Amino acid sequence: MSYNFTKATQLLALTKDHQVSISEIAIEYEMETKARTREEILKRSKSVLSAMGKAILDAKDERKESVTGLVGGDAYIFNEYLKSPKKKEMFMSDIALHAMVWSMATNETNACSHCIVACPTAGSAGIVPASLYAARDRLKLSEEVMVAGLLNTSAIGLIIEENAMMSGAEGGCQSEDGSAAAMAASGITEMRGGTPEQCLDAAALSLKNVLGLVCDPVGGLVEVPCIKRTTFMVMNAFTASDLAIGGVTSKVPFDEVVDALRRVGEAMPRELRETALGGLATTPTGLRVKAEMAERKNQNDAARKKATG
Numbered sequence: 186m187s188y189n190f191t192k193a194t195q196l197l198a199l200t201k202d203h204q205v206s207i208s209e210i211a212i213e214y215e216m217e218t219k220a221r222t223r224e225e226i227l228k229r230s231k232s233v234l235s236a237m238g239k240a241i242l243d244a245k246d247e248r249k250e251s252v253t254g255l256v257g258g259d260a261y262i263f264n265e266y267l268k269s270p271k272k273k274e275m276f277m278s279d280i281a282l283h284a285m286v287w288s289m290a291t292n293e294t295n296a297c298s299h300c301i302v303a304c305p306t307a308g309s310a311g312i313v314p315a316s317l318y319a320a321r322d323r324l325k326l327s328e329e330v331m332v333a334g335l336l337n338t339s340a341i342g343l344i345i346e347e348n349a350m351m352s353g354a355e356g357g358c359q360s361e362d363g364s365a366a367a368m369a370a371s372g373i374t375e376m377r378g379g380t381p382e383q384c385l386d387a388a389a390l391s392l393k394n395v396l397g398l399v400c401d402p403v404g405g406l407v408e409v410p411c412i413k414r415t416t417f418m419v420m421n422a423f424t425a426s427d428l429a430i431g432g433v434t435s436k437v438p439f440d441e442v443v444d445a446l447r448r449v450g451e452a453m454p455r456e457l458r459e460t461a462l463g464g465l466a467t468t469p470t471g472l473r474v475k476a477e478m479a480e481r482k483n484q485n486d487a488a489r490k491k492a493t494g
């Protein structure tokens with residue numbers, strides 16, 4: 186029997202037929218379609234998780250500026266604040282607050298041109314790692330459970346990629362950060378013992394919440410609003426997972442939500458698909474930043490030219 190799937194309905198049927206989790210189907214799928222052994226898949230997953238952890242550490246404990254100088258240091262600033270007595274006045278739980286740091290840290294690492302795992306993209310890179318690490322710490326889970334969570338996210342990502350799109354240039358931020366949040370929501374739901382149905386409900390609830398979200402990076406850089414936006418997406422994933430675990434289902438099934446994602450993405454004007462021609466990118470601040478970036482580039486080019494004779 187084949188483990189191939191492109192739809193959530195097929196994935197769910199496979200989990201039922203074999204009485205296994207979504208992550209287990211993801212492993213079988215990889216073995217079947219990529220000719221990899223189980224050991225290779227698990228080893229690779231552990232190394233991906235390790236790279237995700239390193240990207241978090243890269244920016245969490247040290248104030249780092251992006252290559253452009255536009256952003257940086259927010260993960261460090263927020264992390265330092267969480268060490269103060271004021272932390273107890275925050276609305277979020279301890280683990281949610283730290284997940285916010287981890288998500289920003291990962292995307293700041295990306296903005297510094299250091300190593301990250303594009304999961305599914307660089308702009309959304311912080312969402313899945315912060316969610317998986319938070320679930321691990323919240324529930325004191327093993328690395329094996331984390332690996333299962335990661336593999337679960339890959340199955341959800343595959344369905345979105347097959348039936349819609351995953352880049353801001355194609356479908357707006359809904360398809361980039363939205364996909365990451367849906368993947369994370371499903372992954373952490375499996376990690377905490379949720380059923381495949383609950384995982385897919387979590388993914389659907391999460392993705393429904395961000396349909397229509399545009400891609401409007403200031404200056405055309407994956408920095409503003411991208412870095413901070415990932416923190417909101419982690420909360421989106423947590424909320425969806427909590428709802429699904431608590432018995433709330435999505436009226437619209439995941440496959441139909443993904444179809445809606447594709448249709449909304451296709452209908453989105455070009456100005457709101459990573460061209461920096463609309464939304465936040467064309468606010469007075471967005472335009473000023475763009476002009477400053479162009480000026481800085483001209484100065485750097487001139488200096489380089491002078492240095493090389």
Ligand code: SF4
Binds near residue numbers: 362399411
């Ligand atoms: S705003 Fe655009 S560039 Fe930034 S994370 Fe979203 S999709 Fe990516």
